[in-house]
Amino acid sequence: MELNKYQQELFERQRPTIEKFGKKTWAWTIFFLLWILLGGYALYLQIAKGHSVTGMRDNVVWGLYIANFIFFIGISYAGAVISGILHILNVEWRKPIIRIAEMITVIATIIGPVFILLCVGRLDRLHHLFLYPRLQSPITWDVLAIGTYFAGSVIFLYLALIKDFAVYRDAKLNVPKWKQKLYTILAIGYRGTPSQKRHIKISTNLMAIMIIPLAIIVHSVLSWIFGMTLRPGWHSTIFGPYFVLAAIYSGTGVLIMAMWVYRKLYKMESLLTDKHFVYLGYIMMVLGAAYGYFTFSEYLTDWFASEKWDSEVIEKIFSPAKYGWWFLFTNVAGILLPILIVAIPKTRKPNAIAFVSFFMVIALWVKRYLIIVPTLESPLLPMQDTRPEYIKYSATWVEWALTFAGIATFFLLFTLISKMVTIIPISEFGEKEEKPTPATENEIAPALKKSL
Amino acid sequence: MKQEEITDKSRREFLKTAAVATIAATACGSLACSCTSKHPVTDKVKLLSPEGEIVEIDSAYLNHQEHMAILSKLEQRQGIAGKKFVMVVDLSRCKNARKCIAGCQKWHYRPEETEWLTVKLLKDSDKAAPYWFPKQCFHCDNPPCVKVCPVDATFKRQDGLVLIDNDRCIGCKFCMAACPYSTRVFNWDEPEMPADIRNLATNAETNLPAKVGTVEKCDFCPDRSREGLLPPCVEACPNGVFYFGDENEDTVSNGDETVSFSQLIRDRAAYRYMEELGTKPRVYYLPPKERQFPVERGYENLPDKLKERFKDVMEGHKGE
Secondary structure (H helix, E strand, C coil), rough: CCHHHHHHHHHHHHHHHHCCCHHHHHHHHHHHHHHHHHHHHHHHHHHHHHHCCCCCCCCCCCCCHHEEEEEEEHHHHHHHHHHHHHHCCCCHHCCCHHHHHHHHHHHHHHHHHHHHHCCCCCHHHHHHHHHCCCCCCHHHHHHHHHHHHHHHHHHHHHHHHHHHHHHHHHCCCCHHHHHHHHHHHHHCCCCCCCCHHHHHHHHHHHHHHHHHHHHHHHHHHHHHHHHHHHHHHHHHCCHHHHHHHHHHHHHHHHHHHHHHHHHHCCCCCCCCCHHHHHHHHHHHHHHHHHHHHHHHHEEEEHHCCCCHHHHHHHHHHHHCCCCCHHHHHHHHHHHHHHHHHHHCCCHCCCCCCCHHHHHHHHHHHHHHHHHHHHHHHHCCCCCCCHHHHHHHCCCCCCCCCCCCCHHHHHHHHHHHHHHHCCCCCCCCCCCCCCCCCCHHHHHHHHHHHHHC | CCCCCCHHHHHHHHHHHHHHHHHHHHHHCCCHHHHCCCCCCCEEEEEEEECEEHHHHEHHHHHHHHCCCCCHHHHHHHHCCCCCCEEEEEHHCCCCCCHHHHHHHHHHCCCCCCCCCEEEEECCCCCCCCCEEEECCCCCCCCCHHHCCCCCCEECCCCEEEECCCCCCCCCCCHHCCCCCCEEEEEECCCCHHHHHHHCCCCCCCCCCCCCCCCCCCCHHHHHHCCCCHHHHHCCCCCCCEEEEEEECCCEEEECEEEEHHHHHHHHHECCCCHHHHHCCCCEEECCCCCCCCCHHHHHCCHHHHHHHHHHHHHHHCEE
């Protein structure tokens, strides 16, 4: 593979990240593994002792796990939608960030479904989903949709990686033999011939177009697990688009955070520029406004019409003695702050944007919890139960351990993959047949030069 | 209010016998496998065969557990041919005696706190009087729980029942979230039960043996119907609150009297709970009008733990 000047520079800069597995990386890897180990022990308890070790009971049948499930599938939108749309629009500045985005997608799509499996009482019978599938069930829709989406995301990520694998293969990297071999296999004989280039381009375009409706389907059917039931707070016609929007929104937030971390970690200010933060900030602001609008109309209609059961849930969510403060937090940190910070030129800076993204992502996680738990705590018939754990849900350490194990897995996979491939795609830069717009040449190339 | 009641005892006997006819046929047909029965030969019972002949059969074959083991999975899913089970609950007679719950728990080997049948204390509006509200599974004709099951573990039978195959259930609890009546319960722990029950083949008609990590609920005891018996909750009720029967035959019985189902629900202005949800329950309620007991009768003598459940509603009532 012949590299042009910029590509060569870019590659040499990132060469150490894939050649060396430093002490710091080891330390982090072990740290994440310890968390996962603790999660593994919690999972063992849950399987051996039954689900009674969790806080879930007959009224609140789902809790943290399903909130995590929605959350992880949500952040997977970073790659699917953001990178897919930017690809279709052929936006040049996307190039340094697409790999991060697509990695988030694939990793989050691996972790998300694990959390719904944690809700399942009989993991030994999972094959029943394929032996006796019922197409009427939204869970079957989910199995189909997430399976397809995962396959699509992996292909999308891989297509963008083939050229780079060829670069690593030919670069005579100082890496173990197995790694060299792996690069050779994964490069599937790519030599950069015109026909190969064309095929990858067409496939990538096709996948970028396909991944967007796929992603929309995934989160819609996910929302319909709730929307299709006769439960107050869930049975809402806007749940599909509401969930999809929340997913893209939180995905953007996680993408900004990941960019910020890599920029700091590898001192890539010249590649992951301020512009990237500002542009993604704009996207986040628009999505935040739309998300705020959905939230407002969802709760306004329930509150205004004040049907008996809806009011019960609304009362729980609004009341300061119950979930009121959390709800306020989701609206301030999840809607107002991101819009304000990006809207005000003075605060429209990478650090501030990354900071609000962090809180926004947490707020959206809390929001998922607020969608699940208060509704399940408000059955249509009065509970009239005296067992406190049946009346009010509170997660046990088992659920928290597995939640943190999920987050640790996310970071661990991210670390491991970023030791296998360069975080900034090499071969995408300054491809000869793709005439870069003046903006790119002006912004990225000189910036890259300057930093070297 | 005038109400025509058919209290003819011979008719009731006949109904019971007729209900048993199917099982007699089954038992006769599978005599070979029944021979392995551990039960000693005890008394004989006379049954009416489908051909209209009286047959004599060892009562051991009618045993709850022994009999159920010979039902195939397909038979469990199809239901009892020609039946359409229905229940009518007379709210004016309920005083929260809780005998129904005890009967149900015993029959299904359920621990004390796992109530398939619960009695709620409802109060429809601020000024309205509270009333006791026993609630089984409604066996809806448009069941939200069945719709959402991803593996067909819960199903609707042709005899109207909604049952669960706990060999197939994966425990995703979606049916529990979907049921608007909080009917379903989950085995959060390994359920405790006698060893001989644990070793039985699973049967959707009895929900036995219970299995950890699966969902269960009231099953309307079709195993008892096959034997011509009423569900234990109906039999245990000292006040005849529950009428159980067959909509096709248009008869329901509370053990003391057998009445016309259509007439009962017409004359007493029966309603189905939360009709507006569109679930089409198979349980009808007779409004708590002209009540036989003051509502306090079901509260005063309760143990403290149970009193706690109804305290809020009860105290609100006294404050009026």
